[in-house]
Amino acid sequence: MAGLTRAERPPAPAPRKAWTSRAGSWILPIFTGLAVLYLFLPIAVMIAFGFNDPAGRFNFTWQGFTLHNYATIFRFPQLTEALINSLIVATISTVVATTLGTLIGLALTRYDFRGRGPLNLLVFVPVATPEIVLGAALLAFYVSVGLARGLSTVIIAHIMFNISFVVITIRARLTGFDRRLEEAAMDLGANEWATFRKVTFPLIFPGVLAAALLAFALSIDDFVITLFTAGQATTFPLWVYGVSRFGVPPQVNVMGTIIFAIALVFIGLQIWMQRRAIVSAAPTRTDR
Amino acid sequence: MRRLRWLVPYLFLLPGGVWLLVFFAIPMVTMLSVSLQEGSLGAGYALTFNFGIYPEVIERWSTQFLRSIQYGFIVTVLALAIGYPMAYTIAFRGGRYKNILLLLVILPFFTSYLIRTISWKFILADNGFVLGTLKEIGLLDAGFRLLATPVAVISGITYNFLPFVVLPLYVALEKIDPRLIEAATDLYASRLQAFLRVTLPLSLPGVFAGSLLSFIPAVGDFINAELLGSRNTTMIGNVVQRLFLTNNDFPQAAAISFLLMGGILVGIYFYARALGNEELTR
Amino acid sequence: MSQREQETDLERAIARAFARGRYSRRAFLGRTGRGLLVAGSALSLPSILAACGIGPQASPTPGATNGNGNGGTGTLDWANWPFYIDQDEDTGESDTINQFEEETGISVNYREVIEDNESFFGTIQPSLAAGQSAGWDMITPTDYMCQRLIRLGYLQELDWSQLPNVEANIDEVYRGRPLDPNNQYLVPWQSGFTGIGYNIELTGREITSMDDLWNPEFEGRIGMFREMRDTFNFALLRNGVNPTEATFEDAGRAAESLLEQAPLVRNYYGNEYTDGLANGDVALTMAWSGDVYQLQLDNPNLRFVIPDEGGNLWVDNLCIPTGAANPEAAHQMMNFVYQPEIMAQISSYVQFISPVPAARDVLAESDDEEEQALAESELIFPSEATLDRVYGYPDLSDEAEEARWLELFQGVVQG
Secondary structure (H helix, E strand, O other): OOOOOEEEEOOOOOOOOHHHHHHHHHHHHHHHHHHHHHHHHHHHHHHHOEEEOOOOOOOOOOEEEOHHHHHHHHHHHHHHHHHHHHHHHHHHHHHHHHHHHHHHHHHHHOOOOOOOHHHHHHHHHHHHHHHHHHHHHHHHHHHHHHOOHHHHHHHHHHHHHHHHHHHHHHHHHHHHOOHHHHHHHHHHOOOOOHHHHHHHHHHHHHHHHHHHHHHHHHHOOOHHHHHHOOOOOOOHHHHHHHHHOOOOOOHHHHHHHHHHHHHHHHHHHHHHHHHHHHHHOOOOOOOO | OHHHHHHHHHHEEEEEHHHHHHHHHHHHHHHHHHHHHHEOOOOOOEEEEOOOOHHHHHHHHHHHHHHHHHHHHHHHHHHHHHHHHHHHHHHHHOOHHHHHHHHHHHHHHHHHHHHHHHHHHHOOOOOOHHHHHHHHOOOOOOEEEEEEEOOHHHHHHHHHHOOOOOOOOHHHHHHOHHHHHHHHHHHOOOOHHHHHHHHHHHOOOHHHHHHHHHHHHHHHHHHHHHOOOOOHHHHHHHHHHHHHHOOHHHHHHHHHHHHHHHHHHHHHHHHHHHHOOOHHHO | OOOHOOOOOOHHHHHHHHHHOOOOHHHHHHHHHHHHHHHHHHOHHHHHHOOOOOOOOOOEEEOOOOOOOHHHHHEEEEEEOOOOOOOOOOOOOOOOHHHHHHHHHHHHEEOHHHHHHHHHHHHHHHHHHHHOOOOOOEOOOOOOHHHHHOOOOOOOOOOHHHHHHHHHHHHHHHOOOOOOOOOOOOOEEEEEEEEEEHHHHOOOOOOOOOHHOOHHHHHHOOEEEEOHHHHHHHHHOOOOHHHOOHHHHHHHOOOOOOOOHHHEEEEOOOOHHHHHHHHOOOOOOEEEEEHHHHHHHHHHOEEEOOOOOOEHHHEEEEEOOOOOOOHHHHHHHHOOOOHHHHHHHHHHHHHOOOOOOOOHHHHHHOHHHHHHHHHOOOOOOOOOOHHHOOEOOOOOOHHHHHHHHHHHHHHHHHH
């Protein structure tokens, strides 16, 4: 049998445990579906309580349905401001951290150079440091160099911790990267930049995207480090925590729901656009 | 230009490296020096190189250290157990919708942590719509509770770090060439064998990254223990929080942080060796 | 529910106002239009740019003055707790702040950034320690944090010549407190009680004594605070010790009582005890008066009581940190809010204890029924009898002493 080519070899016998393979094929998607449901359970509660009509300042007991909260989402001007700040900080820090982190990842996995040990250390340690110490250390640093606290100092801090998360995530993609693909491209006349654009980047893109998503999520949800470095500025998590002393108003749930809805719409658009792309890419009679 | 080729890796790591150096390393060196200082806010601090603080801290807080490591370990195992199948499904069955599914996984993060926790406290309330119903139909006994127990704390931490596990795992799995698996099954491997002998080993970098991204922050977490736990679930993060903010005992808080960081780094080193060094720490 | 659907928005809002007792019809009817304008401007370009840190910053130049006390200019940067000033229900605008801005021309940058005393202190401490401005002209910390700030020299002395209204209207009980014997640094803002909040349906009976917090009958459903002074006070009171005279030995015995209690305690809470109480996870817990009042509106089973053994009286104070850019503006605001009409306006919304007794007369004489009811409220204007049953906190002005107490307490709450 060994000497035969693949085409010549008799087909593999049907798997002995047919039922497990059939079972296996639907167990996974169901499990994932359940897991996603689990992820969204508290979100469902959040959305529901956005419609609550509490008599007091707290929003813990269901009193009745109302749309009033939706009508008054700008009731808290600082909430809107906080939300916008969070988005600005998250976007900027994600873009910068992903870029810097990807570069470091590339350096670490493709090149041999002196100082990779210390660099590894420098990258791992921020993840291991308790946020409160990170936040306080940064604040002390800012004060000592006279940097005024505000959104910019928050962004600096977020970039800092995000770089580590990006590097760790993206290395899972970069290790074992087949350099021969790049070599082939260069043999075919592409210069470094073109190779990167057309070969390397598309191949590492899923890793870059995943790392960027992670960095964005981390930034938008960060509380402790932001608390110390924000000065007078507020971000969404800071605002919510501050208000929680006297009760979390339903408008916060509403904001959360709106964010969620926007993301869903965005996802829906993606799906729709992909369907169109497939349709338009289908061969028509005018193609060969 | 060719002669400057050796510069390339340094150029790549320069921006990020400098950023980390300035905004992480320098503040942390300051913190290290703080840990060796003695004094107080009012009386002022003096750098007395009080290395004795480290053994003191280990002795005083050993329970909390161990508890945190234990919780961190359980969280990582759970997160991998839940996250691996999720990442696998998205990578191999996701098709066109891969990116969308990934976005769905981190979507819960866009709402505030506090809202999610309040929602969980509502869901898991002793007599809420889940536990209350189960108690009424007799499946659970009246005194049963989930909140204010280690179970709630561990579940809370796992919930929060699940995306941190799914994303790196996805990244590693998605990279695997499906033809390798096909080849294995062609060679008469069962699907399980193909998974164990081909997919799993190839996904190890993702397992490594995912377990780091859940274990490390989990050990230092304080907020879940604070909101979902009780006195007996106090983690080392809570200790640091209290020492720092309430007691203003900066040296002790800094010392604990460095012990935590050091311990974790040592752990990572051995973990990487266990998983097969070369690929992972390149 | 269907009847509600038929009511107009206006009617529903008024009905809610009566139910909550939070603001007068006058406030609601007067401000809606203006409010919408301001809400829109929150998203205007200048405010977005300001959010990015671009544009004119209030520069923290220590000691910057703006002329004499009357008709000042500039900005007042005021850090306060959320929901701690009168706010229009739908727009978030504060009458008090708007009126102040109109009268004085000073623009107020009112930020509700204080979530808890300790983390707020953590954010201002490095600047103050370095002799720089923390970015605030006026802050509103609670007693014990004020004690720490005074001890560290982080507060400016007040110029009472700029505070005639405070001098005239302050409740005598706030003069010469052990914390600030010559009233050099602090002007009280609002006060409140710490007592026991409980769910009568879950406890099955009325709770009147501290002993019930130690009662094995409620095992696993008792809440205590993780803040040292409030919790130690309760243990001290239960042991029959007056907290303001407590010694470290008393604290030791109090800690022992707390350790005995620990197996029964569900958790040591910060601000978040409220959802446990609302969800029924705790049957009884240490609580703040204002919170329970709010929770009661949604769940009439919840009660608040000052235990027989005693309760705590805490005070949030206005004070001026060192390096403040505009201390004159801070003085003007302090002076402004101590007018009885203004304080009445604030208290009727905030519903904590008012430091201005004359405000009660303003409310009692109002045409508004709700406001009249507020004048009778124990929550806002407690009687002598009630005030006699509450205590202040131990004097821990000595840093080393405070550190010992804190360490003792940490052993109780972190196992």
